[in-house]
Amino acid sequence: xxxxxxxxxxxxxxxxxxxxxxxxxxxxxxxxxxxxxxxxxxxxxxxxxxxxxxxxxxxxxxxxxxxxxxxxxxxxxxxxxxxxxxxxxxxxxxxxxxxxxxxxxxxxxxxxxxxxxxxxxxxxxxxxxxxxxxxxxxxxxxxxxxxxxxxxxxxxxxxxxxxxxxxxxxxxxxxxxxxxxxxxxxxxxxxxxxxxxxxxxxxxxxxxxxxxxxxxxxxxxxxxxxxxxxxxxxxxxxxxxxxxxxxxxxxxxxxxxxxxxxxxxxxxxxxxxxxxxxxxxxxxxxxxxxxxxxxxxxxxxxxxxxxxxxxxxxxxxxxxxxxxxxxxxxxxxxxxxxxxxxxxxxxxxxxxxxxxxxxxxxxxxxxxxxxxxxxxxxxxxxxxxxxxxxxxxxxxxxxxxxxxxxxxxxxxxxxxxxxxxxxxxxxxxxxxxxxxxxxxxxxxxxxxxxxxxxxxxxxxxxxxxxxxxxxxxxxxxxxxxxxxxxxxxxxxxxxxxxxxxxxxxxxxxxxxxxxxxxxxxxxxxxxxxxxxxxxxxxxxxxxxxxxxxxxxxxxxxxxxxxxxxxxxxxxxxxxxxxxxxxxxxxxxxxxxxxxxxxxxxxxxxxxxxxxxxxxxxxxxxxxxxxxxxxxxxxxx
Amino acid sequence: xxxxxxxxxxxxxxxxxxxxxxxxxxxxxxxxxxxxxxxxxxxxxxxxxxxxxxxxxxxxxxxxxxxxxxxxxxxxxxxxxxxxxxxxxxxxxxxxxxxxxxxxxxxxxxxxxxxxxxxxxxxxxxxxxxxxxxxxxxxxxxxxxxxxxxxxxxxxxxxxxxxxxxxxxxxxxxxxxxxxxxxxxxxxxxxxxxxxxxxxxxxxxxxxxxxxxxxxxxxxxxxxxxxxxxxxxxxxxxxxxxxxxxxxxxxxxxxxxxxxxxxxxxxxxxxxxxxxxxxxxxxxxxxxxxxxxxxxx
Numbered sequence: 001x002x003x004x005x006x007x008x009x010x011x012x013x014x015x016x017x018x019x020x021x022x023x024x025x026x027x028x029x030x031x032x033x034x035x036x037x038x039x040x041x042x043x044x045x046x047x048x049x050x051x052x053x054x055x056x057x058x059x060x061x062x063x064x065x066x067x068x069x070x071x072x073x074x075x076x077x078x079x080x081x082x083x084x085x086x087x088x089x090x091x092x093x094x095x096x097x098x099x100x101x102x103x104x105x106x107x108x109x110x111x112x113x114x115x116x117x118x119x120x121x122x123x124x125x126x127x128x129x130x131x132x133x134x135x136x137x138x139x140x141x142x143x144x145x146x147x148x149x150x151x152x153x154x155x156x157x158x159x160x161x162x163x164x165x166x167x168x169x170x171x172x173x174x175x176x177x178x179x180x181x182x183x184x185x186x187x188x189x190x191x192x193x194x195x196x197x198x199x200x201x202x203x204x205x206x207x208x209x210x211x212x213x214x215x216x217x218x219x220x221x222x223x224x225x226x227x228x229x230x231x232x233x234x235x236x237x238x239x240x241x242x243x244x245x246x247x248x249x250x251x252x253x254x255x256x257x258x259x260x261x262x263x264x265x266x267x268x269x270x271x272x273x274x275x276x277x278x279x280x281x282x283x284x285x286x287x288x289x290x291x292x293x294x295x296x297x298x299x300x301x302x303x304x305x306x307x308x309x310x311x312x313x314x315x316x317x318x319x320x321x322x323x324x325x326x327x328x329x330x331x332x333x334x335x336x337x338x339x340x341x342x343x344x345x346x347x348x349x350x351x352x353x354x355x356x357x358x359x360x361x362x363x364x365x366x367x368x369x370x371x372x373x374x375x376x377x378x379x380x381x382x383x384x385x386x387x388x389x390x391x392x393x394x395x396x397x398x399x400x401x402x403x404x405x406x407x408x409x410x411x412x413x414x415x416x417x418x419x420x421x422x423x424x425x426x427x428x429x430x431x432x433x434x435x436x437x438x439x440x441x442x443x444x445x446x447x448x449x450x451x452x453x454x455x456x457x458x459x460x461x462x463x464x465x466x467x468x469x470x471x472x473x474x475x476x477x478x479x480x481x482x483x484x485x486x487x488x489x490x491x492x493x494x495x496x497x498x499x500x501x502x503x504x505x506x507x508x509x510x511x512x513x514x515x516x517x518x519x520x521x522x523x524x525x526x527x528x529x530x531x532x533x534x535x536x537x538x539x540x541x542x543x544x545x546x547x548x549x550x551x552x553x554x555x556x557x558x559x560x561x562x563x564x565x566x567x568x569x570x571x572x573x574x575x576x577x578x579x580x581x582x583x584x585x586x587x588x589x590x591x592x593x594x595x596x597x598x599x600x601x602x603x604x605x606x607x608x609x610x611x612x613x614x615x616x617x618x619x620x621x622x623x624x625x626x627x628x629x630x631x632x633x634x635x636x
Numbered sequence: 637x638x639x640x641x642x643x644x645x646x647x648x649x650x651x652x653x654x655x656x657x658x659x660x661x662x663x664x665x666x667x668x669x670x671x672x673x674x675x676x677x678x679x680x681x682x683x684x685x686x687x688x689x690x691x692x693x694x695x696x697x698x699x700x701x702x703x704x705x706x707x708x709x710x711x712x713x714x715x716x717x718x719x720x721x722x723x724x725x726x727x728x729x730x731x732x733x734x735x736x737x738x739x740x741x742x743x744x745x746x747x748x749x750x751x752x753x754x755x756x757x758x759x760x761x762x763x764x765x766x767x768x769x770x771x772x773x774x775x776x777x778x779x780x781x782x783x784x785x786x787x788x789x790x791x792x793x794x795x796x797x798x799x800x801x802x803x804x805x806x807x808x809x810x811x812x813x814x815x816x817x818x819x820x821x822x823x824x825x826x827x828x829x830x831x832x833x834x835x836x837x838x839x840x841x842x843x844x845x846x847x848x849x850x851x852x853x854x855x856x857x858x859x860x861x862x863x864x865x866x867x868x869x870x871x872x873x874x875x876x877x878x879x880x881x882x883x884x885x886x887x888x889x890x891x892x893x894x895x896x897x898x899x900x901x902x903x904x905x906x907x908x909x910x911x912x913x914x915x916x917x918x919x920x921x922x923x924x925x926x927x928x929x930x931x932x933x
Contacts, residue, residue, distance in 0.1 A: 079787065217839070247862050251833050251855050280837070482712065499872045500800040513765075513870070517799035518714045521765040522870045557869035559767060 332625025346372025426452025466491025
């Protein structure tokens, strides 16, 4: 790799925070210690910022011994390789300082002095009491108000107008970003950190690092024009409105994250103005700061007017008609199962139902002695279901007649799974049970300590499940523990095992991804609240619901959120993907069908009660239950 | 060397009388039967590395690191591997310092947070996830590079393999690939380079990117003054298959098809690495070359 040239970034931070790095003792570039007096006049008090070129200090001007006059002292360390280069750098610096000292605008700090000695040059300027926008952004809960941001943006356009109109040469600010914009105690904008540091970065070629997200593409051609400042201001406004830091995103990717997608409260007018400023081609942006300002003013006027008109939500909630509906005698909290043209579903009315999948006609019901909240499992022409009465039942799929039942000591809220002639299920008695489905003999029971409500997930001869204490277990088919993991709170949802990774949620608010072989946590994703939802993976997308009301779509490799969709209430059911649609119910009573890549609603279907049931999809029909006592069949 | 192996692998020196058997080169089918992969128990990692200053530079600014381990105790068997390449840059002789510091700091953090707890008989698995640990390790490396190599910078592409899952952290333009059996090479990382971004945006073509004046400009590297986040992704490790990490001294000079051919044809990862380095130098060796190749048997 060739040489390095630090970009124009990271220099300023003329404020009271923003010290982002540790200077160790062995640092070759020594900072000035508090107490040092520069040129017999400026008493260094503290470091207020650190950048690539040197530090920024708060200092007291000792020419005013009877009052405390604070100044900011910017230090630039001359990194020129030889005497000639160093001399050129100093000359450039002094020339620019001479330009800046003539500027007179209330949004530009006054320059009092400059001097150079040894390999360092200093600029002494007005100390601004206030906070920079980066600090304000990080301290603000939620989003900044649009009016506030427009106000600042208009002031910045003002000062850009002044700079760009400078004679004989326009002055290009070059480094517009939240950390270079201070809001002073009078709530006005002050630009800090002018491009003066540029002089210290010349003479290097080759690999450059640190290009930041606020800079326009043409900066790489070395062009710095008015339209570059306009782009950077657009980028800054985008960051302020969306809280999405462009330095953490690929360059020039604003078009891929429209403002209103991240912050729907922003007006379409403002979004359009910012979009114009952020055009890739300079010719398509506002040609001048004045035009940018006028567009902002126009948007502000328009939205002020629009504010008073509430745009009604035109999309009707009920977008589709059910294929059929079946009424149970109580809530249907559990999930249905499809097998050979039949739907099997339990209800809080104690019955296990067998329904015709095409017409929704009643075929049979089997009454247990407790509500059924589990999802039935079909194997060997038997339907298995656990009940609140503490029994697991095996019922004939055809007739609904009982084949056998088996009593455990506490309610069964974990759904059974059958593999190799054994049925596995957890119970509130703290065990994971394994019974032979023919002889009903106990194969083993695994002591999990506390209630097991999560359903066993089977993969590769291993069984994965959690308990209400937050333990997660991997055991083999003989009930031998292979590994365990501990989450902070209960693991009630069922695990999903795909491509050697186990995904599950916990009431601690995390989605976990563990190496199925070793139990190592590969990643976790934090939701706003706990979850009992079972993840679903399609391609490299992981879908999951949460009590925070969102349906999330995560990237299975990076654990990054791809989209999330806000429902009206907790999402306790689990998402299911069919073709290119995610189906998921919410406690707001609606079943949602969302585009799986974008999270956009295809349709939603309103029921009369919370939906905790996970849909099952067969032959392009979506089946699920609701607390309104109904079982629904909808076209997918 | 030969004596060394003799010492270890023969109990005593038997008197071998050469027997008059004629050997002929095996035909392809016979060769196949001899070289068909033997299932390994426990499955294991075989590692090769290669590095060269190239033919046009006067010093090496690349750093590579590789460690592989296995713990099999009957109840469990866990493969562990940590592999990385860092490609330093910087005008003040800080390039090699930056890459070495970054690789060491990241390695030290990951081994102490991931590997040592894993072999500790009384240890508990860490609460943080592997992706979080790796990210913290890279942030520590970033701080150290900023402090010890100011003005210098480095790429860093690191892979942590646990069990069958490999987690790759990436900053800059070094690359990680999977080479699947049957001849498919899969690029896992996205270069954090300006030209790559311009290609993505459709502003320039791949061909233009190769000669673009700013082809060396990275928008993300350790040592940069601005904050950043590494790209971190977890994949299922191809089994059988290869993981390859290399600096641009290799991928910028040898095309995918050739890299794949060399990897597939070599007897073992070490031989493959030395042939990859050779191939890069045959093009003129414009840059430092580093490569780590891991085969999962």
